[in-house]
Amino acid sequence: MLARAHxxxxxxxxxxxxxxxxxxxxxxxxxxxxxxxxxxVREARERIQAAILNSGYEFPARRITAxxxxxxxxxAGPGLDLAIACAVLAASEQLPxxxxxxxxxxxxxxxxxxxxxxxxTLAVAQATRRAGVDTLALxxxxxxxxxxxxxxxxxxxxxxxxxxxVLNGGPGDAPPxxxxxxxxxxxxxxxxxxxRITLGADLSDVxxxxxxxxxxxxxxxxAHNMLLxxxxxxxxxxxxxxxxxxxxxxxxxxxxxVTRIHSLMGSRVDSLAASRPxxxxxxxxxAAGLVGGASREWVGEVVLAHNGVLFLDELSEFSRxxxxxxxxxxxxxxxxxxxxxxxxVYPARxxxxxxxxxxxxxxxxxxxxxxxxxxxxxxxxxxxxxxLLDRIDLLANLQxxxxxxxxxxxLLSSAQAREQVACARERQAARLAAEGVTVNARMDGRMxxxxxxxxxRGEEMLGAARLRGLLSARGEHRVLRVARTIADLDGSERxxxxxxxxALALRPxxxxxxxxxx
Amino acid sequence: MSSNGSRDRTDGACVSCLRRGWLLSALSGPLECCxxxxxxxxxxxxxxxxxxxxxxxxRRGAELRRSYxxxxxxxxxxxxxxxxxxxxxAICRHRDGYPRALSGPAAPRALEVAGGARRLAxxxxxxxxxxxxxxxxxxxxxxxxxxxxxxxxxxxxxVTASMTDGIAIAAHLGALDASGASIAxxxxxxxxxxxxxxxxxxxxxxxxxxxxxxxxxxxxxxxWGQLASERIVVGLxxxxxxxxxxxxxxxxxxxxxxxxxxRPVAAIPGRVTSPLSRGTHxxxxxxxxxxxxxxxVLELLYASGARASEPDATPAPxxxxxxxxxxxxxxxxxxxxxxxxxxxxKLTRAGADTAEVLLAxxxxxxxxxxxxxxxxxYVPRQSLAG
Numbered sequence: 001m002l003a004r005a006h007x008x009x010x011x012x013x014x015x016x017x018x019x020x021x022x023x024x025x026x027x028x029x030x031x032x033x034x035x036x037x038x039x040x041v042r043e044a045r046e047r048i049q050a051a052i053l054n055s056g057y058e059f060p061a062r063r064i065t066a067x068x069x070x071x072x073x074x075x076a077g078p079g080l081d082l083a084i085a086c087a088v089l090a091a092s093e094q095l096p097x098x099x100x101x102x103x104x105x106x107x108x109x110x111x112x113x114x115x116x117x118x119x120x121t122l123a124v125a126q127a128t129r130r131a132g133v134d135t136l137a138l139x140x141x142x143x144x145x146x147x148x149x150x151x152x153x154x155x156x157x158x159x160x161x162x163x164x165x166v167l168n169g170g171p172g173d174a175p176p177x178x179x180x181x182x183x184x185x186x187x188x189x190x191x192x193x194x195x196r197i198t199l200g201a202d203l204s205d206v207x208x209x210x211x212x213x214x215x216x217x218x219x220x221x222x223a224h225n226m227l228l229x230x231x232x233x234x235x236x237x238x239x240x241x242x243x244x245x246x247x248x249x250x251x252x253x254x255x256x257x258v259t260r261i262h263s264l265m266g267s268r269v270d271s272l273a274a275s276r277p278x279x280x281x282x283x284x285x286x287a288a289g290l291v292g293g294a295s296r297e298w299v300g301e302v303v304l305a306h307n308g309v310l311f312l313d314e315l316s317e318f319s320r321x322x323x324x325x326x327x328x329x330x331x332x333x334x335x336x337x338x339x340x341x342x343x344x345v346y347p348a349r350x351x352x353x354x355x356x357x358x359x360x361x362x363x364x365x366x367x368x369x370x371x372x373x374x375x376x377x378x379x380x381x382x383x384x385x386x387x388l389l390d391r392i393d394l395l396a397n398l399q400x401x402x403x404x405x406x407x408x409x410x411l412l413s414s415a416q417a418r419e420q421v422a423c424a425r426e427r428q429a430a431r432l433a434a435e436g437v438t439v440n441a442r443m444d445g446r447m448x449x450x451x452x453x454x455x456x457r458g459e460e461m462l463g464a465a466r467l468r469g470l471l472s473a474r475g476e477h478r479v480l481r482v483a484r485t486i487a488d489l490d491g492s493e494r495x496x497x498x499x500x501x502x503a504l505a506l507r508p509x510x511x512x513x514x515x516x517x518x
Numbered sequence: 519m520s521s522n523g524s525r526d527r528t529d530g531a532c533v534s535c536l537r538r539g540w541l542l543s544a545l546s547g548p549l550e551c552c553x554x555x556x557x558x559x560x561x562x563x564x565x566x567x568x569x570x571x572x573x574x575x576x577r578r579g580a581e582l583r584r585s586y587x588x589x590x591x592x593x594x595x596x597x598x599x600x601x602x603x604x605x606x607x608a609i610c611r612h613r614d615g616y617p618r619a620l621s622g623p624a625a626p627r628a629l630e631v632a633g634g635a636r637r638l639a640x641x642x643x644x645x646x647x648x649x650x651x652x653x654x655x656x657x658x659x660x661x662x663x664x665x666x667x668x669x670x671x672x673x674x675x676x677v678t679a680s681m682t683d684g685i686a687i688a689a690h691l692g693a694l695d696a697s698g699a700s701i702a703x704x705x706x707x708x709x710x711x712x713x714x715x716x717x718x719x720x721x722x723x724x725x726x727x728x729x730x731x732x733x734x735x736x737x738x739x740x741x742w743g744q745l746a747s748e749r750i751v752v753g754l755x756x757x758x759x760x761x762x763x764x765x766x767x768x769x770x771x772x773x774x775x776x777x778x779x780x781r782p783v784a785a786i787p788g789r790v791t792s793p794l795s796r797g798t799h800x801x802x803x804x805x806x807x808x809x810x811x812x813x814x815v816l817e818l819l820y821a822s823g824a825r826a827s828e829p830d831a832t833p834a835p836x837x838x839x840x841x842x843x844x845x846x847x848x849x850x851x852x853x854x855x856x857x858x859x860x861x862x863x864k865l866t867r868a869g870a871d872t873a874e875v876l877l878a879x880x881x882x883x884x885x886x887x888x889x890x891x892x893x894x895x896y897v898p899r900q901s902l903a904g
Binding site: 208209210211214229230231358364370371372373374375378395396397399461464465468470490497498499500501502504505506 | 653654656683684715861862863866872873874876877878879880881883884885886893894895
């Protein structure tokens with residue numbers, strides 16, 4: 001007899017609908033799973049057999065063939081166990097097969113028949129709704145994750161027996177209290193866990209460096225990519241870590257995107273992500289680590305930083321190849337990975353914040369203490385310059401302050417900054433609503449012409465900058481974008497000369513090179 | 519073109535002078551050993567060919583002497599090589615177009631000139647100023663050198679410098695800023711003496727001015743070539759200006775050569791605390807002329823007072839650019855930057871409005887009165903009028 005069940009498999013950040021067909025007929029007893037199953041799915045045979053027997057059902061001593069359709073999609077992970085087991089029970093007439101058509105099943109089976117949660121529940125819930133299946137049955141530990149999706153009936157099944165009850169028309173199990181199950185996952189490896197470094201950090205911790213603080217508020221307000229440059233110990237990293245505290249909260253769509261990525265990467269998700277992701281990979285990271293592509297199950301840091309911040313400390317220490325790989329995500333807000341055996345497109349709309357020393361020894365421009373040779377400087381600049389620097393809108397230089405006052409006032413607190421940023425973002429979103437973008441950083445030349453018109457004095461300044469060769473065409477766009485954001489922060493509908501002046505002072509093209517560049 | 523250039527006595531080079539260049543390149547190895555002692559190298563370069571062979575050739579003496587005597591044969595090949603590049607000409611000290619300033623026993627006998635011997639003659643007919651200094655200059659030094667060269671080039675003075683990192687590069691850039699011509703002296707042959715990263719600059723210098731070398735095209739000058747080229751730079755110039763120099767024999771070598779030639783030396787002061795200014799300060803203590811900008815150099819060149827007839831009662835602050843047409847606020851900002859408040863933070867600390875400060879800085883930068891240096895510090899630039 002034939003039975004059919006529905007489940008999903010995860011492919012990177014995507015889910016694919018899988019129909020499980022089980023056929024039980026006379027023949028030599030055996031259990032074969034066909035349809036491009038990976039190791040974890042082939043091992044399901046043993047788990048399913050044990051789980052069925054231990055739950056008090058009969059495992060048919062006949063020839064069983066389970067087919068996972070469509071046959072050209074690679075099936076991965078243990079989440080298919082529950083669906084295959086139920087289909088086997090239905091095919092051996094221990095379960096009415098009608099309801100199987102309307103319930104998607106997702107979960108891994110323990111040998112005693114208990115259902116274990118699998119990663120990616122949120123994405124599966126989204127896919128279930130899209131596939132038109134009205135109920136999703138899954139383990140209780142992740143049920144609240146699936147409940148984040150509106151318009152989907154979520155049934156908790158803690159055991160194979162409960163699944164059989166549900167498929168017989170009975171009720172599901174009661175979901176556990178969200179907090180009661182403390183899985184021992186180390187939170188450091190958990191992309192969804194709030195970053196310990198950024199937690200509780202406040203902008204008012206930064207004393208002095210008002211110029212840089214102002215720059216970071218501007219960057220946050222317009223989602224501009226930003227570079228912090230300064231000698232060691234001037235607070236570049238400290239500032240960047242405080243960026244997360246001033247960014248506006250995630251919108252619901254953004255939150256679902258972020259949460260979905262966290263869920264697929266295996267972290268426990270109790271509610272929608274509240275804060276923007278802040279990823280700070282070490283500089284030894286490879287290109288594959290940064291953009292993904294090493295394996296189909298794992299995505300790169302840029303994807304984990306989607307809708308948030310990617311912080312690259314000691315930018316010049318990253319390998320050139322790694323930095324080059326950032327070009328596409330910064331330009332398009334997505335990564336398209338193509339490998340011999342798989343290809344995928346991941347979202348990667350992020351704000352890049354990089355920090356670097358101004359020269360290899362770190363003290364260029366700091367008195368006369370820099371001992372770098374011209375050739376070292378040239379090498380340092382080469383590493384930074386080019387395509388990556390081209391996509392950075394803002395440069396904030398930090399200086400070691402000789403008259404450092406330990407009680408120097410902080411410019412503003414995170415709460416104040418957050419308010420300013422939120423106001424500026426609202427203005428931008430309202431202005432750009434018709435264009436399909438929400439932040440100034442994503443404005444192209446055409447939008448700049450329409451929304452970042454300068455006053456007369458500003459036009460004069462821009463003309464002078466062009467004339468002096470200070471700005472390339474692309475550089476001009478960057479300066480205009482930043483000027484637009486500065487005006488937004490100030491609450492001005494028009495971009496004035498003073499906004500342009502500040503934007504010019506923050507432009508990244510020459511500052512790193514200094515006058516020594518020839 | 520070289521040996522039979524009798525039709526025109528202003529350029530070309532005679533065989534014996536070209537042979538000197540060949541000999542120097544053949545002795546490059548031994549000379550490199552001597553480069554550790556600068557004084558000795560200069561002494562060797564002052565020797566005649568025969569003496570030089572005896573002093574430096576060592577075991578290869580006989581072999582080199584044979585090749586030396588057969589040189590004219592090879593010389594024709596060299597001349598053919600030169601003739602293929604119409605822009606490169608050789609000129610020796612027996613021709614009228616040879617720079618008169620290059621006299622004295624240690625002066626080179628012949629020069630290869632990219633840009634043309636006539637142009638070199640024209641450039642050296644005007645007063646020539648050498649701008650030299652540390653290879654690891656600070657922003658301040660680079661801006662001072664650039665501004666100085668810019669001002670001098672605009673006033674019709676020829677600027678000469680080597681093609682080493684630091685101050686020398688700034689000098690060439692400054693001359694180019696003013697669409698002026700400069701003379702670059704390479705430490706190796708014209709074909710190989712310019713480091714790859716300076717090739718575009720070298721090309722720009724050559725388009726308006728001259729690039730010269732005393733060595734054959736394919737001779738790598740190594741270290742001794744750099745030292746030897748400094749003596750040409752200083753030799754060409756009526757005045758040698760050191761912009762930033764540490765108190766090391768290496769950085770102060772040009773000043774010693776100039777003094778040996780009896781040419782005046784000038785220096786631009788810096789901060790007393792900066793190691794990069796110790797050498798220049800030592801020179802100033804020793805009686806070198808203090809230079810604050812192009813105006814001071816012009817006064818030195820044309821003797822004091824020669825240009826003082828300008829109706830300029832209150833001398834504008836030298837070193838800081840012209841202040842004509844600046845609003846009081848811009849002027850004040852410019853002066854505060856010159857006085858050391860060189861970052862936006864320092865400027866705003868006094869309570870000024872940030873936006874106004876940044877606007878002023880950007881406007882001054884657009885006017886060319888400020889430049890953004892390393893690590894975002896602003897450096898005053900000297901304007902053309904300075």
